[in-house]
Amino acid sequence: MPLISSPRPSDPRAIDLRRMKRVALGCLLASLAGLIVSLGMGAQGPWAWLKAFCEAAAIGGLADWFAVVALFRHPLGLPIPHTALIPQGKHRIADSLAEFVRDNFLHPEVLLQKLEILNPAERLGQWLREPVNLAQVTGSVRTMAVEALSLLNEQAVRRAIGEFLVARALSWNATGTAASVLDVLTKSGRHQDVLDGALSKLRDYLATPEVRALVAARLVKFASTQWPKAIKLVDTIANVDKMADSLSDKLALQLVEEVQTALSQPDHSVRRQFDDWIHEFIERLRHDPEFASEVNAMKDRVVQSDDVRAYLDGVWTEVRATIEQDLRREDSVLMRHLDQSLAALGDRLSRDPALVQAINEHVLSAAGRMVGSMREGITRHIATTVKDWDDRSLVRQIELSVGRDLQFIRLNGTLVGGVIGLLLYAVTILAQR
Known part of the structure; x- marks a missing residue:
């Protein structure tokens, strides 16, 4: 299964990655060229120092190139053991990632501690005391209610209400x-x-x-x-x-x-x-x-009787028409009651610490039960999703995310290797005296 978001050709990360690859490759080629030139000049005098630098730089650059490439694919396409680590170890990575999320993000103690610090009841009260927020809530509820009424199957609802009421009346x-x-x-x-x-x-x-x-x-x-x-x-x-x-x-x-x-x-x-x-x-x-x-x-x-059946069939039609007519009015009675109720709740939450504590306790209790019941399911979902990702897409996404930094490792490996080569050559000369 491919990743949901595939990289675009114009992705800035891809452009940076290509540029850094060229820089790292250029340094490696320069060190190889310097090695060849120094050998051609007899590797004596200053050329010996150049040979020491370029030789070590080439070795460091090639080693880091191999290490970086081995993370994502087989170097030169050769099936060398312990290469293409990410695609080969995708299942292990998926399980480890899922366990990491489970233990560090979905642990009940961690989440409940965050929720307790958040104090959701107090924040809710503060939010509800803002008229703009109340208008936003009532507006959203009004829109969703009207949409829900228009989407309901009129005949099915009438039949369901009629059957429910008749069944309850018959069992009464x-x-x-x-x-x-x-x-x-x-x-x-x-x-x-x-x-x-x-x-x-x-x-x-x-x-x-x-x-x-x-x-x-x-x-x-x-x-x-x-x-x-x-x-x-x-x-x-x-x-x-x-x-x-x-x-x-x-x-x-x-x-x-x-x-x-x-x-x-x-x-x-x-x-x-x-x-x-x-x-x-x-x-x-x-x-x-x-x-x-x-x-x-x-x-x-x-x-x-037919009369009662006919009446029950018309109950939902009348109720729906009344509700919809009220919701479409600017001075909707239902929305006014909702607005007043929410405002009263916000005001009470600012004055009633006992209510705040009770709501927070209920939220924490519900969150604890929810996390406990969903934790393993989310863990399995993460692991299964990662395992189902296409290998090439997964490698490409990870390479785009960290590949630029890995090219700096190649570049540093080349330069640091050259410096170490110079130091070792200097130590060798001093030791020979």
Whole structure:
């Protein structure tokens, strides 16, 4: 696998490397030329000194050339042992590099110590207290939210929401919930408030002229159907409609009075009967499997009805439209709440050392777990990636990075070798005297 970034022909590093190679090669060739000239001149007198310098310089230059080339490739293409060290030892280098990163950069103690010094909670608070930063966060969140809404598959989301809600509703034990709610209401006496409301509505309903007229009409119709002859006879004596109106008024009045009595007396028989009925209903919900099954079956039929399905399909459409419409407004309610919440968090972090400490502890704990779980994986990833690199690309990248300095080693080897040659020649002359 080639490296992600291959060197460009116009890479300044490549230009410098070529220039330094020419300089180092020029020095080596100059030392060889000087050696040849000094030998040709008999290597006597000054030429002997030149020979000593150039001979040692050539040896040093050739040795360093071999050493530098052997790092990256086989010198002169000859498969000499222990040459082309980098491509030959790529797997070992990959493992060593991965272990180095693991032990020096991904060690939990090192990272946690850096995080503790960083004090992320305090820095977060300082960052959030800057209005520019808040605007940046809310702007980014707004953009990402709008993009996310536009990328969502409308039909898939509707189906997923519908299936989720229906599944939860079908698994819901309606009888248990109803029994618990009714039990709470009865213990606090709130069921009597419900009864009061119903009785008040009934009283007001019975007191309306429309209801009385309806009752009178029903009385006349019923009597005419059941006793037609008697009604005709009575009608010759007195107006049946007026009698029905009078009777309906009296019935309504009696019912209203009875309802009013029930409303005013906490121990009225209607209330006691209602109490008994509620408690009996709760017991049936809890202990009557057949009744509970019927209630849950009714709940399931309602949940699975076409009307409910249609409503659930439209829930996401309405929610999405509302959210998107709000996000596109300059005075978005959601973004305003987000901005206020973040600003409040930043302000509190500046005033609450306990919160800062708690957040830092959570961050350190999470970082420790994350590093512990990812450390070996990252190490393997580094090693595998380096091992998969193309040999030529790897060599080229390393050579571009350090090759210029290595050419200085060649150049220094040539010059220093020459100087050492002069010193050794001088020592030899002194020793011979």
